[in-house]
Structures are given as C-alpha cells and as structure tokens.
Amino acid sequence: MKKTILVCCGTGCIAGGSLAVAAALKEKISELNADAAVETGIKQTGCNGFCEHGPIVKIMPDDISYYRVRVKDTAEIIGNLGKKPVERLLYRDDAGKRVKSQMENPFYATQKKLVLRNIGDIDPGNINDYIFRGGYEALKKALSTPPEDIISEVEKSGLRGRGGAGFPTGRKWRIAAGYDNFPKYVIMNGDEGDPGAFMDRSILEGDPHSVLEGIAICALAIGASEGFLYIREEYPLALRNVKKALADAENAGILGDSIFNSGKSLHLSVVRGGGAFVCGESTAMITSIEGGIGQPRAKYLYPTEQGLWNKPTVMNNVETFSNIPLIIGDGGAKFAEIGTENSKGTKVFALVGKIRRSGLVEVPMGTTLREIIFDIGGGIPGERRFKAVQIGGPSGGCLPESLLDVSVDFDTLLSYGAMMGSGGMIVMDERTCMVEVAKYNVEFLAKECCGTCVPCREGLRKLLDILTKICGGTGDNADLEMVESICEALKETSRCGLGKTAANPVLTSLKYFPGEYEEHIAQKRCKAGVCGMGEAK
Amino acid sequence: MNIQIDGKTCIAEPGESILETARRNNIDIPSLCHHEALPGLACCRLCVVEIEDATGNRLVVASCVYPVAESVTVYTNTEKIKKHRRTNLTLLAGHVPEVKGVLLAYCREYGVIRDDSHMKAVVKEKCILCGLCVTACEALGNSAIQMAMRGIDRVVAPPFNEPSLNCIGCASCARVCPTDAIDCESVSGNRKIWGKTFSLVKCAACGEPYATVDELDWLKGKLLDTELNLAYCPNCRRRVSVNTGK
C-alpha cells in the first residue's frame, strides 16, 4: 500500500528545520524507490498546531506522528516504513507511554477540527488536494442557490465573527445584501495583530482555498464582484501561499471572470498590511485599502452600508470565512449542533505562554478554560502554579484561577471583563507579575493606537505613566483613582473599538488581582520578582 | 425635523450633526476640534453627549459627527458626561502645561485641577493634536502639514520636518489653532512659520501687511475672478469695491 509522508511546513516547523527534513526525506525516498519495496509519496503540509514539538512528520495511512524530527532521523524513518514505528520519535503521553496516532496524543485527543479540517493533511500549494477532499463543492452549491437562501443558511448556523466582536455573520451579510448600491465589496481581515494569536496565519498558510471559497460564497450572497484580502506583511509564507492559491483558483476557472462558468465574476486582490495594529479595526483597514493613512473613521457609519469607497462592504475575519464552506456544504443546522446556545461552532485558540503543550487548539465553543489549559495544554510546566490566562489579545482581560471553569464563549467571556478577540490564550504562572502585564499591554496599545482621539492617546499615555510608577515602586493610591476615571473615559468616549476596549487588561487585573497592586504600592514589593524592586525568588 | 435636546424641542436640518443643531439652538456643547467651516474631526471628545433611543437605551457619542435623528433624545450635560469631559480635559491639561485660552476656560468650567505629578519632565508643549490646522491646510488645497507618526508619538509636521514646498505662509493653520500652538511671527515685513520665511505684502490702501507674496501668487493661480483686486487687504477690498460699484 502506498505510504504518504506528510512533513509539516508551517512557520513554526520551518523555524525548527522542517524544510531540511523534507529534503532529506525526499532524497531517502528516491534511493528507496530504486528497489520499490514500498511505494512512497511526500507532501509538505500546513501547520499541525503543535509547533512547540516540531518539526512534525506524519506517515499515512499508518497514522504515525513523529515529533522533533531532525535530518539525522530521516534514514530511520524511511527504513522503518511499513514496519515498526521509530519509538523514540513518538509522543510520550502524560503516563509516559509512547503513542503512535495523533488521536492518542492528549494535545489532539479532545480537539474538534472543523476549521483546521484539512490543515496538516493537504499540500496548501496544490489545489487538487483541496478539491479531492470536497473543496469548492460548497461554492458550486452556492452558485445554484438564491443569495437569500445562502444568507438564511448562514443565519441558521448561528456563526458569529471570529475576529473579535462576535457580530452575527449572517446578519452582517443580510444588511449588506439589502442595499441596492453597486459595486459592493468583500474584504478578508487577515491583519492578525493580537500578540499571541496565530490561527489566521496557520489557516492562510495551511488551507488558503477554504478561505477563498468562503469569500466567494459571501460575494455571491451579497452581490459583490470584487474583494480584497488584507494580510499582515509579517506573514511572508501566508502571503505566498494565498497568492498562489488565488492564481491556481483563477487558472482553474473557479474564481475570476466566470466562477465555474456561471457568468458571475469575482476578482480578488491581496493587500499587504503595513505593520499597524490598528488597521485590524474595520474602518481603519478600509481607509488603508483606499490608500489613506490607516486610522479609524470618525463617522458613525457601518461598512455594511458605506464601506470601501463608500459602498456596501462585508468584512470578515479569516477563520469566519473558513467556516463558511462547511455551513453551506453541510447545512447551517448541522453547524449549529456544535457549541453553546449563543456561540455556535468551534473556535481555534493559540494556547501559548507558560504552558506544557502549546500550540493551536480547536475546540467546540463552551469548552471550559480548565479543559483547554489543563487537559489539552497539560497545565503549567515544572512545579509552578497557574496564575492567570489572558484572552482576547492586548485589549482582552486576564482571568484568574477561580474562573477556570467558566465556559469559553462570546458572552461569558465578556461578562467577566475579557473577550474572545481573535483567540489568543496566553497562560501565566506565578512568576508573571500582573501589574507588569497590565503595563505591557498599555504600552503596546499606546504605541499602536492611531493617536487621534484624546481619551485613547492621552489616556493611555497617562495610564502608562502611572503603571510605570507603580512597577517602579513609587506609585500611590491616588494614582488608582485616576486609573479608574481614565478607564471609564476610554470605554465610553473613545473613537473606535481599540480605545473602547483598551482598558480591559487594566480593569481585569485590578478586579482579579488587587493584592498585587497593593503590594507594589504599599510594600514596594513584586512577589513575582519581575519588577526589580522586590526580592526575586 | 424636530429633536429633543436637554428637554428642549430643537429644529434640526437633515444631515446636520447634533453639535450643529444644539449650537444653533443656543445649547452649548464644549469642543476643541470643531470649526464650522470644516468637517467634524471627532478628536477631542469633549463634545460627547448621551443619546437615548426609542427603547430607552443610552449611548455616549461624539456630537460633532453624530447625525441628528428624530428618534433619539439627546442629553448634553448629565453627570456622566461631565465626568468624562473632566477626565479628558485633565488628560489634555496634563499634556500641555501652558494651558491658555479656550482650553483654560473649559478647565475652569469643569473644575479641572492641574496635576502634573504623574508626568515625566514636562516639555514645552502647546499642541493638543486636534487636527484643525491639518484639515484647514488640506481644505485650502495645500496640504503642507500632516499628522505624522502614530499613537503617543503623534505630531503635526511638514514632510521630513523640513520647510514645506507647499506652504504659502497663509497662516490659516495658526488662525484655526485653539491653543495658539503654531509659532507664527510677523516682524519687519516678514512672516516666519513652519521654519519658512515669507515676505509680507502691504495693503495699497491702509498699508497694513495682509498676505504673503506666495499666498497672493497662489491665489492668482486659483482665482477665476480676475476682477478681484489683490492689491488690497480683504477689508479695504470690500470698501473699494463698494465705492467703485464693482
């Protein structure tokens, strides 16, 4: 039986040397094929998510996963094909047992891969791989479906935007579809700027066609024939893979002048971001695509009504689009079976920081933080204790141990002062200082905000000043009052979403870790030993 | 259309902002970045007001860009709004030590106590980055200055921080500035602004310097009305044209 060797060539594994591993494997295979004992093919795939244990090599259909593979291991891997797996390259589970299949690995065992359905199994550079697994069937189906029904299906699925705010996707499409103002545009927001989040990078690198298919279905639903894919320039591989996928889809007659010969056209172009976090905000991104300076608009107008060049525009995040082919293919009702009442489907999280198994994790909405951090992630390395998890990027909140059993969904997270954001989950242990983390986030936002409105620019400047003082041991309680009024003004009077949420990291650390502020102010002490004025352990 | 502002029924023109309607109806809303000849900039966030929709939901919005609508009721001076204005004024006052003019008046009105205990070595800063100068320059078609940089590093500057080729020395930027932050010096027949020196032209009638040579050259290029006599300052020009019947 033919063996296929899958070499993970996501950014993480490439950093670990997977390209050299792939080359060495190819060489060994060519030597091997001379005697034709086992027929073997090799494929370079996108990210398997378990980047920390990369480079990852999988043997199919035997379902063997090897981790931390080096060039020197390749001869043995090829030599053992069809025989016994190379024991020492297998994952050792929590009980110390070597496990062969990905599904026996606790990191993968409880994940539910919908968005990441193809990643790690297909070659992102080969459109036929995607088509072979049923790709672009949903687009064909959408072509013969009235736009109204496409939108209903998305509404039925309960899908909410994966970029941060969680706006219902179907409703967004319906609003844009309702305007009789052409041309309309569709934009993919791939300016994944939240530090600690990389699911969009992985999807774009590993399964770009699923995103293109979602975009095309959206375009059909709202009546757009032009679209833009805005991708961070820090993601060179994602940019390359998406451009190739786009060209391949156009050459295959799937996108471009006539989608599957339907006479309907869709022209997509890739826009490289300029490295401005605030461009992830929808109106800032629109301004940036128009050629302006990428700052959020002043006016109270929704892009669905007046977006790009003041035309109705739907902007969705990468992960949102990647869900669409599933919803149209299998029906909205089926999708809605997964998740909680108000948050349907799955969510991909980037589980990073002080955690034993870090990487990309896809779980149904409603999974608890404990399940994600301890069951999948294996908890905190060493003997240290869990302290907090930051969810939702720099404008998200830090949740304490007492909230580990809350359900991870849009509304629950909001009610505790955090937010879904794009899905970064940064785990912190007792050696992390929460005041310093608040300062770090504020400093990030102070540099990354556009600098237009007073509460955001001056408020963050002042917050940074105060938090620097507290971390330096010269803060006082009067400062905390000022912090509170600034946070309120930020929340209610800022011009855009960045400012309105900028207070979250400060507010949640004040709410859940008031003791740490007290220690810094009253005792001039940083128990975590980060702030340099207390005694480090 | 009619709109309720602070319990008063106000007549509003469709397309107007809440701020415009309110001010026309003698309801004062503070603002530092608004100029009636320019679009709303929504930067200073002093013009925030609370609006209430038909279902009783309340929201804080910037009145200089929020369009009037019959279905909303506006409250311009609630405790919450006053508190936000005080915070934003405190922040501004903390950043520009030389608080003067309208900013100082607002600080007094809202009871802002100057407190710069948090600030590092305070620089001699007057600019509150409201953007009026940039917008005015753009509106005139010169775009000699822009908001450069981002976040807390933001500044108003000509390209490369060097004298701009596009600047005609008209000083419109300095005139719209609410805090007198743009250095504009006119001495002995010259005007110095944005690092560039311009020769001033004196009015043929009253003898007062009224424009720079570059400004008049630029105007000549723009004007269709060749009858307009650029030898006079705007005041004298009006008088002369009345007298000559032109």
Added chain:
Amino acid sequence: MILPRERLLELFQAYPRDRRYALPLLQDIQKQCGYLPKEHIIEAAGYLGVPLSRIYAMATYYRSFSLEPRGKYVIKVCDGTACHIKDSKNVLETLKGLLCVGVGGMDKDGLFSVETVNCLGACALAPVMMIGEEYFGKLTEESITEILEGFRKREAVVAGI
C-alpha cells in the same frame, strides 16, 4: 541604497497613478532599498499625485517603514505577549550587546539592524526573532550567537567568491 532613476520608474510603472497604490509602492521601494530614501518618497508622491505630506505621514504611520538606512539583514525581535512573558527582553539585550547597536540601529558593518515587532505569530516557539524571512525560535544567548555567526559566515562566503 538609492535606485537609479530608470529602475525607480520601473517600480512606478507597475501601478496606476492613484493614491490607493501608495502603500504597495512604498513597500516595493523599501524592498529594493532596504528603507525609504527621502528622494524616492518625494518622487512617489509626485507620481501618484498625492500631497507629499500625506505620503510622508503614511511612511511614518506604518511601523514596517524605515526612513533610515538599515542593515543588509533586518533582525525583527518579537515582543508579543507570549514572547514578553518568556523574556524577549533578554533576546533584545543579547543582540544589542553582540552587535553594539540600539533598537532601530545598524551595526558598524551595515550587516544587521535590530528592530522589535509586535508579534511574529510563532508564539509556541517563544521567544522568537526573524531575520529576513527566516524564523528562529526558543532563543537562548548561545543560539543567538550561533545564528549571527551563521549569517556572518554566509556573508564571508559570498564576499570570498
């Protein structure tokens, strides 16, 4: 590196004269020159018909642009949250020490510049840096020294031929 005029015009020709192409055009110039030379910014504004002040503002607004010449290899040190709590500060200090440069600066041979970036999206390998388009993860003082040596050797080979 300043481009010869005809090369610059070639870059311009790839785009219609419209302000929406300002960002990609500046990116192309930076790719060719390693930074945005003042004279090219002025020419680009003229070509696109956009006020120079706007193009200048753009060049200072987007973090990826540099108005100063940079080293042949730009080292981007990630200071995303995951890297931050795994001591990315040390990576930066090590590089600053090894290369005798500050953040944003270029070493004396013009080979390396050091910059920080928000997040490189390789958080599972924190702390991370990127040189050119290559990622390097789980950095330690030793591995950083080795990586720099590797680049220096590569250079020496190129120069030796």
